[in-house]
Amino acid sequence: MTHYRITLLPGDGIGPEIMEVTVAVMKRVGEHLDLQFSFKEALMGGAAIDATGNPLPDETLEICKDSDAVLLAAIGGYKWDSLPNNLRPERGLLDLRAGLGLFANLRPAKILPQLIDASTLKREVVEGVDIMVVRELTGGIYFGQPKGIFTTETGEKRGVNTMVYSESEIDRIGKVAFEAARKRGSRLCSVDKANVLEVSQLWRDRITQLSADYPDVELSHLYVDNAAMQLVRSPKQFDTIVTGNLFGDILSDAAAMLTGSIGMLPSASLGASGPGVFEPVHGSAPDIAGQDKANPLAQVLSAAMMMRYGLNEPEAGDRLEQAVMTVLDANYRTGDIMSPGMKLVGCKEMGAALMQALG
Ligand code: NAD
Numbered sequence: 514m515t516h517y518r519i520t521l522l523p524g525d526g527i528g529p530e531i532m533e534v535t536v537a538v539m540k541r542v543g544e545h546l547d548l549q550f551s552f553k554e555a556l557m558g559g560a561a562i563d564a565t566g567n568p569l570p571d572e573t574l575e576i577c578k579d580s581d582a583v584l585l586a587a588i589g590g591y592k593w594d595s596l597p598n599n600l601r602p603e604r605g606l607l608d609l610r611a612g613l614g615l616f617a618n619l620r621p622a623k624i625l626p627q628l629i630d631a632s633t634l635k636r637e638v639v640e641g642v643d644i645m646v647v648r649e650l651t652g653g654i655y656f657g658q659p660k661g662i663f664t665t666e667t668g669e670k671r672g673v674n675t676m677v678y679s680e681s682e683i684d685r686i687g688k689v690a691f692e693a694a695r696k697r698g699s700r701l702c703s704v705d706k707a708n709v710l711e712v713s714q715l716w717r718d719r720i721t722q723l724s725a726d727y728p729d730v731e732l733s734h735l736y737v738d739n740a741a742m743q744l745v746r747s748p749k750q751f752d753t754i755v756t757g758n759l760f761g762d763i764l765s766d767a768a769a770m771l772t773g774s775i776g777m778l779p780s781a782s783l784g785a786s787g788p789g790v791f792e793p794v795h796g797s798a799p800d801i802a803g804q805d806k807a808n809p810l811a812q813v814l815s816a817a818m819m820m821r822y823g824l825n826e827p828e829a830g831d832r833l834e835q836a837v838m839t840v841l842d843a844n845y846r847t848g849d850i851m852s853p854g855m856k857l858v859g860c861k862e863m864g865a866a867l868m869q870a871l872g
Contacts, residue, residue, distance in 0.1 A: 514547050514548070514549050515547070515548050515549065515826075516548075516549045516550075516551065517548065517549070517550050517551070517581045517582065517824055518550075518551050518553065518579070518580040518581050519539075519550050519551070519552050519553070519580060519581065519582055519583070519584055519819075520552075520553050520554075520555055520576050520577045520580040520582070520583045520584070520788070521536065521552050521553065521554045521555070521584050522554075522555055522556075522557040522558075522573070522577075522583060522584070522585040522586065522588075523554065523560075523586045524557055524558040524559075524560060524585065524586045524587050524588040524589075524602075524797060525558045525559040525560055525587065525588050525589055525590045525602065525797045525799070525802075526587060526588075526589070526590050526796070526797025526798050526799045526802040527586070527587065527797060527798045527801060527802050527807035527860075528558075528586030528587045528588070528797055529586070530802075530803075530805065530807050530809070530860045530861075531586055531587075531793070531807050531808075531809040531811075531812040531860060532584070532586045532812065533864070534809040534812070534813065534860060534861070534863065534864035534867065535584070535809060535812045535813050535815075535816050536552060537864060537868060538813055538816070538833060538836065538864070538867050538868065538871060539816050539829075539833075541868060541871045542820075542829050542832050542833060542871060543829070545832065545871070545872075546826070546828060546829055546832070548826060548829060553576055553580065555570075555572070555573040555576045555577070556570060556573055557569055557570075557573055557585070557588060557602075557605050557609070558587075558588025558589060558602035558605050558797075559588060559589060559590050559592060559593045559602045559797075560588075561573065561602075561605065562593060562596070562600065562602065566600075567605075568588070568600065568601065568602050568603075568604050568605030568608070569604070569605035569608040569609055569612070574608070574609070574612045574613075577609065577612070577613060577788060577790075578612070578613065578787065578788070580788050581788055581823070581824060582788045582789055582790075582791065582819045582823035582824055583609075583613070583788050583789070583790045583791065584790075584791050584792070584812075584815065584816060584819055585609075585790055585791065585792035586792065586793070586797075586812060587792070587793065587795065587796050587797035587798070588602040588603070588605060588606065588796075588797055589601075589602040589603060589796055589797045589799075590602070590797055590799040590802070591799055609790060610650060610651065610782060610790070611651070613782075613784055613787060613788060613789075613790065614651075614784040614785060614787065615650060615651070615782040615783060615784045615789065615790060616649060616650050616651040616652070616682070616685060616686060616783075616784060616785070617647060617648075617649065617650060617685075617686055617689040617690075617782065617783045617784075618647070618648040618649075618650045618761065618765070618780065618781070618782050619645060619646070619647055619648075619689075619693060619780065619781040619782070619783065619818070619822065620645070620646045620648065620765040620768070620769060620778070620780045620794065621643075621644065621645045621646075621778075621779065621780075621818075622642065622643075622644045622645075622646070622765075622768040622769050622771050622772055622778070623642065623643045623644070623772065624639045624640065624641065624642040624643070624771065624772055625772070625777065625838070625841060626640075627838075627841035627842060628772070628773070628774055628777065628841065628850055630852065631772065631773035631774040631850060631852075632771060632772060632773040633770075633773055634745065634771060638746075638747070638748065638749075639748065639771050639772075640749075641749055642748045642749055642771055642772075643697075643698075643752070644748060644751045644752070644753075644754065644768050644771075645693055645694075645697060645752070645753045645754070646754045646756070646761060646764055646765040646768050647686065647689060647690040647693055647753060647754065647755045647756070647761075648756060648757075648758065648760075648761025648762065648764075648765055649678075649682065649686040649756070649757045649758050649761060650758060650761075650782060651758075652677070652678055652679075652682045652757070652758060653676055653677070653678060653757040653758030653759055654674050654675065654676040654677075654757075654758065654759045655674075655758050655759065656758075657674065657675035657676055657677035658675060658677075659673055659675055660673055660674045660675060661673060676710065676712050676757075676759070677712060678712050678715060678716055678757065680715070680719055683715065683716050683719040683720065684719055684723060685785060686755065687703075687719060687720050687723045687755065688723065689783060690703075690753060690755035691723065691724070691726070691727040691730050693753055693822070694727075694730045694752065694753035695727070695729065695730055696821065696822075696827070697752055697753055698752035698753070699729055699730050699731060699752070700730070700731045700733070700751075700752035700753065701724075701727075701730050701731070701732050701733070701752070701753045701754075701755060702732075702733045702734070702735055702740070702751055702752075702753070702754050702755070703716070703717065703720045703732065703733070703734050703735075703754075703755050703756065704734075704735050704736075704737050704740040704754055704755070704756035704760055704764065705717050705734065705736065705737065705756065705757070705760070706736055706737050706738075706760075707734070707736070708736055713757075716757065717734055720732070720734075720755070721734075737756070737760045737764070740754070740756075740760075740764060741763070741764065741767060744764065744767050744768055744771070745767070745771075748768070748771050751768075754768075769794060774849065774850050775794060775795045775811075775849070776793075776795060776807075776808030776810065776811055776847065776849040776850060777808070777810055777811050777814070777850065778793060778794040778795065778811050778814075779791070779792075779793055779794070779811050779812075779814035779815035779817070779818050780792055780793070780794050780815065780818070781815070781818045781819070781822050781823070783822060783823075788823065789819070789822060789823045791815040791816065791818050791819040791822075791823060792815055793811030793812050793814075793815050794811065795811055801848075804859075805859035805860050805861055806847065806848050806859055806860065807847065807860045808847035808848075808849050808850060808860070808863070809847075809860050809863055809864060809867075810837050810840075810847075810863070813833055813836070813837055813867065814833070814834065814837060816833055817829075817830040817831075817833035817834045817837075818830065820833065832871065835870075836867045836870040836871050837867070839870035840863065840866040840867055840870055843856075843866065843870075844856050845858050845862070845863055845866045846858065847859070847860065847863055
């Protein structure tokens with residue numbers, strides 16, 4: 514029996530509710546596939562601020578480092594909104610990424626046939642869309658030096674940020690993207706602005722060189738302006754997209770919204786070695802916390818990504834995804850994805866339906 518140590522960070526708001534459902538379904542899948550999961554829960558976000566004054570206590574980071582994967586729910590809420598930036602729950606997320614060296618962010622955007630009408634785009638445009646955006650997370654213009662607001666000799670202020678990528682940074686994100694493409698449709702589109710930016714020219718050169726190691730993956734390149742256009746014009750042409758931090762920030766949100774339903778979107782953040790962090794894209798939804806109204810499916814799909822990309826247990830990932838499809842086929846809906854004729858359920862009842870689907 515294979516044994517995995519999972520750190521659970523339920524966080525704030527609806528976090529504990531959706532985490533409870535997810536732990537139950539993971540245990541069930543483990544029983545079926547002879548995988549043993551041991552779970553350790555740790556404090557993060559507002560809950561950690563209340564208990565320790567720190568959104569990511571050292572102890573939490575140590576527990577995360579000492580595990581095979583980290584499953585995070587969501588953090589934040591009204592209660593902590595007025596705190597200074599360095600003490601806010603969101604600071605914990607940045608510290609967690611830095612502490613675990615997570616440089617790759619994987620954001621799938623898959624149209625589920627049962628929820629196709631949630632998209633704002635026409636059915637024929639989005640039907641069958643299944644895209645993975647791989648975004649570089651710790652480099653590029655968000656971190657490049659020099660950065661800041663400086664005063665020139667004439668007394669005018671200048672704001673400066675620097676877009677910079679080194680070969681090693683491009684190579685490591687490129688490898689993650691080629692590997693991810695291999696686990697999917699084996700097509701990778703690299704997005705840059707190589708017609709204008711030198712940093713993008715280097716990006717394009719390195720990704721092209723790297724492709725020699727992945728002859729089974731078909732590589733293409735797009736400029737970011739064209740990529741944005743193509744994403745809404747004809748999104749089905751994409752399988753896996755790899756891009757830098759700034760372009761990825763924008764394109765991953767645009768791709769996600771092709772699906773139209775935030776309660777359904779998982780994500781993964783990976784490092785070179787060590788545990789990855791798997792979490793839903795949505796926040797802590799304080800407006801519905803504690804009311805048994807939360808949709809747990811993005812959290813369950815995040816656990817499926819954890820199985821596939823974090824633990825290399827693709828069959829466990831398949832089973833979790835299949836259970837989500839089964840409950841949607843049976844017309845179970847939480848309020849956020851409700852439509853006429855469907856069966857409105859709460860978080861707990863959705864959990865029970867998932868357990869039944871898993872058998
Ligand atoms: P949000 O995603 O929490 O909520 C936006 C809307 O979507 C709300 O109406 C909410 O009820 C609904 N919603 C979100 N997830 C849902 C789910 N699983 N089921 C049903 N409905 C759902 O975003 P927000 O309101 O902008 O932020 C709330 C808090 O979450 C803030 O403190 C914010 O900083 C934090 N936040 C955290 C993360 C994270 O943990 N990674 C991400 C985004 C926002």
